[in-house]
Amino acid sequence: MAVSTDAARRSTREGRRTGDSEGARRLASTFAGYFILIFFALVFLYPFVIQIANSFKTEPDAAANPLSPIPDPVTLNAYEKVFLNTDLPLWLGNSLLVTIIITVGRVFLDSLAGYALARLRFPGRGALFSAIVAVIAVPGVVLFIPKFLVLNQLGLYNSYTALILPVIADAAGVFIMKQFFESIPVSVEEAARIDGAGVFRTFWSVVLPMARPALLTLTIISFQGTWNEFAHTLVAVQSPELFTLPRGLADLVSGSLGKGNQYPLKLGAAVLATIPVAVIFVVFQRYFVRGANEGAEKG
Amino acid sequence: MADMTAPAGGPVPEARRPRRSAAAREGIAGWLFVAPVVVILGLFMLLPILMALWVSLTEWNGQGSPFRAGVPFVGLDNYTRLFTEEGLARQDFMTSIRNNFYFVLIVVPAQTVLALGLAVIVNSRLLKGRTFFRVAFFFPSVTSSVAISVVFLFIFANSGAVSRLLELVGINGPQWFSDPRGTLHLLLGALGLVDPDAPPAALTGGGPFGLSWWEWLSGPSVAMVTIIVLVVWTTSGTFMLMFLAALQDIPVTLEEASRLDGAGRRQTFRYVTLPLLKPTLFLVLTLGTIATWQVFDQVYVMSQGDPAKTTLTPAYLSYKTAFRNFDYGPGTAISFVLFVIIVVLALVQRWVLRDRDAVPRPGRRARKGKA
Known part of the structure; x- marks a missing residue:
């Protein structure tokens, strides 16, 4: 005021x-x-x-x-209860582990593919890019049961692999990286290639360092998306030992502690689930904004 | 890995050969680079869809592999049951379609108008603290949907925060999460047009797809209103950023010129700003429609489809059918129908968008007129 x-x-x-x-x-x-x-x-x-x-x-x-x-x-009663009487410490650990592996994986794999689609000439490139764009357009909710079917068929259901592997690469990230690599001048890479550096070395030590802003954007939107991911955990795991924080929180609210209110406890758990993304948001606010607008261009 | 793709040939003498094999090597490198993404997307996007198409034609119950002999094949039964056969499956599915339709009908316009309005105000050059407001409005969009749903469970609880606020203005709020009454029914009742407790027989007598006209005309239930409020509140910030980016692309001189030409602020907005925002507006409407037909997390946490199935959505119904009732065939069929609904709506909106883009943009004319 x-x-x-x-x-x-x-x-x-x-x-x-x-x-x-x-x-x-x-x-x-x-x-x-x-x-x-x-x-x-x-x-x-x-x-x-x-x-x-x-x-x-x-x-x-x-x-x-x-x-x-x-x-x-x-x-602090609610927080004491959350840490002592629920599996929240376990969920927190699972969330951290899964989020970090997926974020690192996505940033690496998406930039590899994005770079190839932007710069390397290989047969089938155009078709592959169209396929990637088509994949972005598939509504995620439709894939719930299908993803479960594959994980079940491969014997991966209810494992850390099931939480991580299906989402360790994402089409939207590939798209963002491709757009970025196309925007930087090709001359630097050509100089490196003439000096005798291989394709991967050029990518790793010449191109990637120039891509820091795009990598940071992708890191942040991957972290945020994975940390908050709920639906995928529903079709990937069922044992409480494998729950991530959103899954554990949903479980906490809908059942295991009974229908009693216990609101301070539930809200405390929700606070803990919100903090990491909130901190990252405040620090890297402009990258979130960029991520949102890249989403806009993508559409 | 660096060694693998490093050029092997010596420099000058083999100048001709490396050039040809350089292209081949680039081709191999290209495929190696995209291979992990191709494998993962193929394995967990394409293959699942094909497997699910098969499962939707069976009555697989989750035991063993859906591809072994002995899994009952039922053809299109799982689909026809949703549309033409009298029964619980169709009743639940049509109820979920109705619920989600009203949800989309209210959420999409509400979040679009709110996002545009906030973007216009935040973009105003006269105001200070725009960064703060931009961040404040965007923050709900980045937080966990599950965590936020927990907060809204508390806020809308009986004698919770919202009820207290309504008490302040003398309204006795409903018991949000256990109130299945349709808001359109309540509105019609309040207007004295019909009595919700004894609806006219003409409406209750019959109707399409196993629901009576009266049921189709329910509007979102009171319980669904809480999810509507939650989703509008969460997503408006993202769309505000898109509008804001588009607004900042509009040259200031253009709006100033129109003001100098004597147009009022409202006219400038209506005839200069809004036409230039049209592509963003269509994008926001399309993304909003696609997202709102998939509402799931909030339903899972806040209501599980209750009360009286009035917050059931196709996404939640498909999940529940497969993973709670172990009817994987019908559950998968529901998700494919939802897929078709979303694709058709997206294509329709895209067609509308393309149509508008072909029309010469008024902005360009205005700019030319100025020059």
Whole structure:
């Protein structure tokens, strides 16, 4: 609110200086603009305030004052229970392991393929690229049961391999990397090739270092996507020892602890699931923005 | 790996031969580079679809391999049961289609309008703190759908945050998650057109695909409204960024010129800005439609299709049929029908988009007129 009154005062001054109706109109629209922005900032952020605040409340307090941003009294009870009475530490470990392997795998494999599609001439390149674009267009939800069928047939169902292997390369990432490699000048690589470097060495030590911004974008959207992935875990694993955090959280809410409310505990677990992506988001905000807009170009 | 693809020949004397084999080597390198991605996408995208097409023609129950002899082959039965045969399968499927249709009908326009409105305001040059607001609006889009669903379970709980807010303005909110009443029914009732407790016999008597007209005309249930609110809230930020990128591509001079020519702010937006945003607008509508027909995570966490099947969606129904009831054939058939629905809608929208693109863009004319 401080921001808005401040700006309003400034606009008022401007308005007086020009002293006409244009100034007054501008003041009114600036004020309305801030009002709308602040209202929606509250709408978009207050649920997170509620989430965090209630995870530090006692159960009666959360039930009685769900809207209050201040826990009274503050208690770590929910987090103690989450760590001691649930398998959350295990899920956290699984999520970290799976997310890191998939992110590293995707960044490496997607850039290899993206580079080949952008720069290397090989038979079938055009057809392969069309196939990749077609794969991007397949709605993921349709692949639930099909993916399970393959994992089951290959004897991989309910293993870490099932969590990781099917998603360790993704068509959208290949597309992003191909677009990027096409945008950098070819002359540097040619110089390296003339100096006698092989295709892989040129790619590894000349091209990849130039691709740092694209690699970072891909790393971040892969990390975010994999950390939050839920549906794939449903068709890949069923043993609680293999649950990732979203899967464990869904399980926690829908059953194993009974239908009792226990909201502080559930919200605390949700906070823990949100933190890693939130931190990365705040630090690498502009790469997220780039990722979203690359998604737009892709479509 | 570096050695493998390093050129083997000496420099000058063999200048002719390496040139020919360099092309071959590049070809091999190319295929080696794409091989991992090709294998993974082939194994986990293409092959699964082919296997699933077969399973959708059988009554495989999950025991053993679906390809061994003895798995009952039923032809197109799993598909026809969804459309033409009286029974629970069709009733559930058509209910899920109805639910998802209302979901799309409300979510897509709502998130598009909200995203565009926020983008226009955030893009305004007069305001400070635009980065903060951009980040604030986008943040829900990057968080875990499961975690957010948990938060909304709490927010919409009986006597939870939303109920308290409604109490402040004197409204006695419903018990969101256990309320299967259709909002269109409630609206018609409130307008005094029909009595929801005793709907007219003309509507309850019959209707297409095993649901009565009255059931088709339910609107989203009160419980579904919570998922609608959640999804609009989560996805608007992403689409706002797309609109924002498009808005920033519009030259400032263009809008200023139109203002100088005497157009009001609203006219400038209507006749200059909006036409230039058309490609982005269509993209957002297409992506929104594709995504909303696939709503799953939120249903799984928040409602599991309840109450009274009013939050059942085709994606969730297909999952439930296969993995809870072990009817893999019917479950797979549902996902292929959903696939067809999404592809057809995407193609229709694409056709509309292409049509519009062929029309000369007003922006270009305006620019020429100015010069």
